[in-house]
Amino acid sequence: DIQMTQSPSSLSASVGDRVTITCQASQDISNSLNWYQQKPGKAPNLLIYDASNLETGVPSRFSGSGSGTDFIFTISRLQPEDIATYYCQHYDNLPYTFGQGTKLEIK
Amino acid sequence: QVQLVESGGGVVQPGRSLRLSCAGSGFTFSSYPMNWVRQAPGKGLEWVAVISSDGISKYYADSVKGRFTISRDNSKNTLFLQMNSLRADDTAVYYCARAYNYWGQGTLVTVSS
Numbered sequence: 024d025i026q027m028t029q030s031p032s033s034l035s036a037s038v039g040d041r042v043t044i045t046c047q048a049s050q051d052i053s054n055s056l057n058w059y060q061q062k063p064g065k066a067p068n069l070l071i072y073d074a075s076n077l078e079t080g081v082p083s084r085f086s087g088s089g090s091g092t093d094f095i096f097t098i099s100r101l102q103p104e105d106i107a108t109y110y111c112q113h114y115d116n117l118p119y120t121f122g123q124g125t126k127l128e129i130k
Numbered sequence: 131q132v133q134l135v136e137s138g139g140g141v142v143q144p145g146r147s148l149r150l151s152c153a154g155s156g157f158t159f160s161s162y163p164m165n166w167v168r169q170a171p172g173k174g175l176e177w178v179a180v181i182s183s184d185g186i187s188k189y190y191a192d193s194v195k196g197r198f199t200i201s202r203d204n205s206k207n208t209l210f211l212q213m214n215s216l217r218a219d220d221t222a223v224y225y226c227a228r229a230y231n232y233w234g235q236g237t238l239v240t241v242s243s
Binding site for chain 1: 165167174175176177180189191192225230231233234235236
């Protein structure tokens, strides 16, 4: 199985900051990677697919990059409503494992 | 609009069974593979199972293989998860998901004596 290592596990930042989360796959997954936002008590919400494509309706301050084994998720200017936990997930082959999550808090 | 509504969760004793349902609407249900994903309280997301659009191909996480069965009834736009031999570590919110861009609201399964 492919392991997804996400870091950091938690992050505190100020409104307006640039925030970066990384996800590393244990083997080459090409660009088969999703990024999700999950708010407490809610289902995950897909933000980025194919590593760098913005899902329809998602604000442009969210972006993703990378391919192969190393991926980056960025929020260009943090907003208060971005407080959530963020997850990466590969879909190169089954099982489609998730990263451990990054809990983002406002400083 | 696309809607996925799970049902069937509840409190069940270890070793017992439970069947979850996920009703889809607003899209051509029979055209899409469907997934179950779960989240234990305070923990991360865990992919559980996937079924092909025609219901023929099914894949499971090792943690549930042999105990859980995914199925679908395309005539009723409904996805199922039959969970047998339940254990305490199966306690979680169970989500159904279509291609990961549409998710249900989740249904809580608590395995406890």
